[in-house]
Amino acid sequence: MKPLLIISAGTCGLARGADEIIDAAKEYQRKNRLQKKFDIKITGCHGLCEAEPNVLVRFNGKFIFYQKLKPENVKDIIEETILKGTIIKDFLWFDPKTKEKYEKIDDIPFYQKQHRILLGHNVLIEPKYIKDYLKLGGYSALGKVLKKYRPLDVINMIKKSGLRGRGGAGFLTGKKWEICRKAKGVEKYVICNADEGDPGAYMDRSLLEGSPHGVLEGMIIGAYAIGANKGIIYVRNEYPLAVENLRRALEQAYRKGFLGMDILKSKFNFDIDIVRGAGAFVCGEETALLASIEGEVGRPRSRPPYPAEKGLWNRPTNINNVETWANVPQIVINGANWFSQIGTKGSKGTKIFSLVGKINNTGLVEVPMGITLREIIYDIGGGIPAGKKFKAVQTGGPSGGCIPHSLLDLPIDYEGLTQAGSMMGSGGMIVMDEDTCMVDIARYFLDFTQQESCGKCPSCRLGTKQMVQILSRITEGNGEYRDLELLEEISENIKASSLCGLGQTAANPVLTTIKYFRDEYLAHIKEKRCPALVCKSLISYVIDAELCSGCTVCAKNCPSDAITGEPKGIYTIDQKKCIKCGICLTVCPSKFKAVKKVSPPVK
Amino acid sequence: MKKVENILREHRYQRSRIIQILQDIHVQYNYLPAKVLKYVSKRLKVPLSKIYSLATFYTAFSLKPRGKHLITVCMGTACHVRGATAMLSEFERRLCIKHGETTRDLNYTLETVNCLGCCAIGPIIVYDGKYIGEFKLKDVTKVLQGKL
Ligand SMILES: Cc1cc2nc3c(=O)[nH]c(=O)nc-3n(C[C@H](O)[C@H](O)[C@H](O)COP(=O)(O)O)c2cc1C
Ligand code: FES
Numbered sequence: 001m002k003p004l005l006i007i008s009a010g011t012c013g014l015a016r017g018a019d020e021i022i023d024a025a026k027e028y029q030r031k032n033r034l035q036k037k038f039d040i041k042i043t044g045c046h047g048l049c050e051a052e053p054n055v056l057v058r059f060n061g062k063f064i065f066y067q068k069l070k071p072e073n074v075k076d077i078i079e080e081t082i083l084k085g086t087i088i089k090d091f092l093w094f095d096p097k098t099k100e101k102y103e104k105i106d107d108i109p110f111y112q113k114q115h116r117i118l119l120g121h122n123v124l125i126e127p128k129y130i131k132d133y134l135k136l137g138g139y140s141a142l143g144k145v146l147k148k149y150r151p152l153d154v155i156n157m158i159k160k161s162g163l164r165g166r167g168g169a170g171f172l173t174g175k176k177w178e179i180c181r182k183a184k185g186v187e188k189y190v191i192c193n194a195d196e197g198d199p200g201a202y203m204d205r206s207l208l209e210g211s212p213h214g215v216l217e218g219m220i221i222g223a224y225a226i227g228a229n230k231g232i233i234y235v236r237n238e239y240p241l242a243v244e245n246l247r248r249a250l251e252q253a254y255r256k257g258f259l260g261m262d263i264l265k266s267k268f269n270f271d272i273d274i275v276r277g278a279g280a281f282v283c284g285e286e287t288a289l290l291a292s293i294e295g296e297v298g299r300p301r302s303r304p305p306y307p308a309e310k311g312l313w314n315r316p317t318n319i320n321n322v323e324t325w326a327n328v329p330q331i332v333i334n335g336a337n338w339f340s341q342i343g344t345k346g347s348k349g350t351k352i353f354s355l356v357g358k359i360n361n362t363g364l365v366e367v368p369m370g371i372t373l374r375e376i377i378y379d380i381g382g383g384i385p386a387g388k389k390f391k392a393v394q395t396g397g398p399s400g401g402c403i404p405h406s407l408l409d410l411p412i413d414y415e416g417l418t419q420a421g422s423m424m425g426s427g428g429m430i431v432m433d434e435d436t437c438m439v440d441i442a443r444y445f446l447d448f449t450q451q452e453s454c455g456k457c458p459s460c461r462l463g464t465k466q467m468v469q470i471l472s473r474i475t476e477g478n479g480e481y482r483d484l485e486l487l488e489e490i491s492e493n494i495k496a497s498s499l500c501g502l503g504q505t506a507a508n509p510v511l512t513t514i515k516y517f518r519d520e521y522l523a524h525i526k527e528k529r530c531p532a533l534v535c536k537s538l539i540s541y542v543i544d545a546e547l548c549s550g551c552t553v554c555a556k557n558c559p560s561d562a563i564t565g566e567p568k569g570i571y572t573i574d575q576k577k578c579i580k581c582g583i584c585l586t587v588c589p590s591k592f593k594a595v596k597k598v599s600p601p602v603k
Numbered sequence: 604m605k606k607v608e609n610i611l612r613e614h615r616y617q618r619s620r621i622i623q624i625l626q627d628i629h630v631q632y633n634y635l636p637a638k639v640l641k642y643v644s645k646r647l648k649v650p651l652s653k654i655y656s657l658a659t660f661y662t663a664f665s666l667k668p669r670g671k672h673l674i675t676v677c678m679g680t681a682c683h684v685r686g687a688t689a690m691l692s693e694f695e696r697r698l699c700i701k702h703g704e705t706t707r708d709l710n711y712t713l714e715t716v717n718c719l720g721c722c723a724i725g726p727i728i729v730y731d732g733k734y735i736g737e738f739k740l741k742d743v744t745k746v747l748q749g750k751l
Contacts, residue, residue, distance in 0.1 A: 012721040012723055199683075202718070278662070279664075293619075297657055298660065357684045579696075581692065583741065
């Protein structure tokens with residue numbers, strides 16, 4: 001087989017310069033007339049975002065992984081590896097935990113414990129064209145379904161597989177389809193929820209960018225099973241590349257006869273439209289999403305009736321998440337039994353998590369349900385950078401909670417996470433170390449929810465606001481003991497009297513941090529101290545006289561002239577003038593490290 | 604109003620497509636001018652109050668003219684734990700505006716976003732469509748001098 005240079009070019013890769021790598025590779029190939037010697041493939045994200053821009057070189061059946069490349073490295077890769085077969089050690093992945101360099105992608109610890117049913121495709125598919133997907137057996141699931149199965153067979157198969165929704169609540173997908181199939185109505189809809197609003201989660205984006213046809217095929221199969229002729233993909237406005245790749249994929253699917261009238265001569269008709277969101281988090285909630293598609297303000301309504309019975313334009317509508325849809329063709333091809341063997345008793349298959357925050361190997365990981373947090377964070381994620389200590393991991397976005405060290409051996413599935421007070425959510429997993437303040441995190445999430453609350457339910461609108469005020473008060477050093485009780489009381493009220501999931505789960509970040517990190521709250525309240533040195537009102541910047549060498553850099557950069565001293569002497573910060581912007585800390589040369597944060601603040 | 608008419612036609616004057624129509628208008632003008640909204644209201648027979656409520660509900664829309672340069676600071680969780688708040692405060696301080704506002708000389712608009720899906724390279728800002736990852740406090744000056 002011809003050698004192949006596979007360039008990872010999802011949004012994150014491009015942001016780190018993958019476009020320059022692509023240009024350099026194409027240019028070198030053209031100039032040296034090497035078109036016959038090797039091919040170039042531009043794919044979606046390979047998952048190990050930490051290593052962007054990265055490439056895979058395929059030769060002799062091996063996939064060599066080169067990372068953190070610069071455009072000038074491309075020439076070496078082509079000359080040495082592609083043409084001569086020599087491996088360039090400098091570009092190999094160095095694992096911070098094992099302290100080893102790895103040649104083949106499969107050997108890298110980050111990939112070893114993963115089970116990449118969905119993400120694995122991203123490496124092999126050039127999303128601009130449909131041919132790669134077809135070569136991997138794409139649309140054969142659709143062919144099989146249309147030829148061999150009745151709609152009910154498909155529903156039974158998905159039910160048997162145990163697939164549950166990947167968008168948050170984890171409802172059984174096959175069951176949802178069945179309800180929608182049985183619902184009365186001539187016209188039915190299927191919708192793909194690609195609003196992906198949880199901050200810190202981007203697996204749906206990666207699937208849409210890297211393998212859009214997988215999602216489309218899932219939707220077409222679902223529509224056939226449900227009896228819908230119209231589909232809509234509601235995609236987040238902030239994902240331009242995903243929209244572009246989806247648009248192109250739709251055109252290709254129409255041209256090949258996978259969409260439109262009489263699909264694959266089966267008499268089944270199905271169309272898909274794209275609707276872009278307009279930047280409201282709550283529109284990820286299914287009834288708000290429907291309102292938004294109808295051209296209304298995106299406010300949730302009460303359920304029942306569920307969308308499966310009364311959805312878009314009051315017609316039966318089945319809504320599933322991107323990842324849910326992407327699983328469908330895999331189940332059809334490999335069988336329900338194959339799928340249900342992966343995972344735990346109640347949660348089948350794999351789940352994609354975005355492992356981000358204070359973690360060595362940042363990226364998208366696809367793991368079997370039931371894996372422990374410890375395995376994800378330490379074996380796959382390579383642990384915490386800079387020798388810092390792990391503090392917590394936040395899952396489930398603004399609806400989720402912070403899970404402490406003591407629960408690291410918790411098997412990850414829908415029930416396990418709920419038990420810990422958190423949620424699966426869409427799969428964001430934000431790792432926090434000792435430098436993260438848990439009170440600040442709780443405030444951050446409540447602030448988020450408060451801003452995104454649509455305002456319909458008073459308890460959510462006002463309750464979140466009041467909680468933000470209390471949490472701000474604590475971070476500013478004005479908290480009182482009874483604030484903790486007050487927070488818990490408001491939490492119960494919001495939970496009990498909100499219409500949608502946004503309000504019902506809004507308190508989770510607060511409740512879990514109070515439960516697991518009570519001492520941090522108490523330090524803020526009692527000692528007016530922020531142990532993580534984050535809360536601005538509770539810290540001071542000071543210069544360590546023993547370490548300061550009088551290099552003047554901090555004084556020159558201080559925006560409020562708060563730093564004074566003599567060159568070569570010792571500098572001091574006037575706390576009255578200091579605005580705590582932190583610039584002195586970032587500019588102080590690392591060989592001195594003389595600027596420090598202290599808490600409680602200097603009087 | 605010819606441009607607006609074209610947009611309306613593209614969406615077949617469908618009232619249900621009002622959000623998409625506003626999005627296209629926003630791309631065209633970089634904000635939603637009041638006189639355009641009045642025109643749309645008349646042409647589609649949609650009450651202006653409804654258009655106004657949509658324009659204020661969805662964060663993608665701005666009713667005020669926006670600056671020549673757009674700075675977006677990611678305030679997603681991953682960027683937050685990596686210090687995004689300090690970056691935002693520094694931009695606010697230097698530009699003398701709060702996020703969501705535009706400088707008086709119409710040079711800069713400062714906005715925030717909840718996650719761009721590039722958490723690996725956080726904290727991240729976007730300057731006129733260009734993603735700048737691993738952003739540091741001292742880079743603020745470089746951005747405002749147009750050097751990044
Ligand atoms: C506030 C809120 C935000 C949500 N955001 C999303 C989202 O971004 N993506 C998503 O797929 N589901 C989201 N959901 C869940 C949806 O309401 C719905 O349950 C899901 O799309 C159903 O698909 P599934 O069964 O495949 O998970 C959200 C729910 C709530 C309450
Ligand atoms: S949190 Fe900033 S890119 Fe995700």
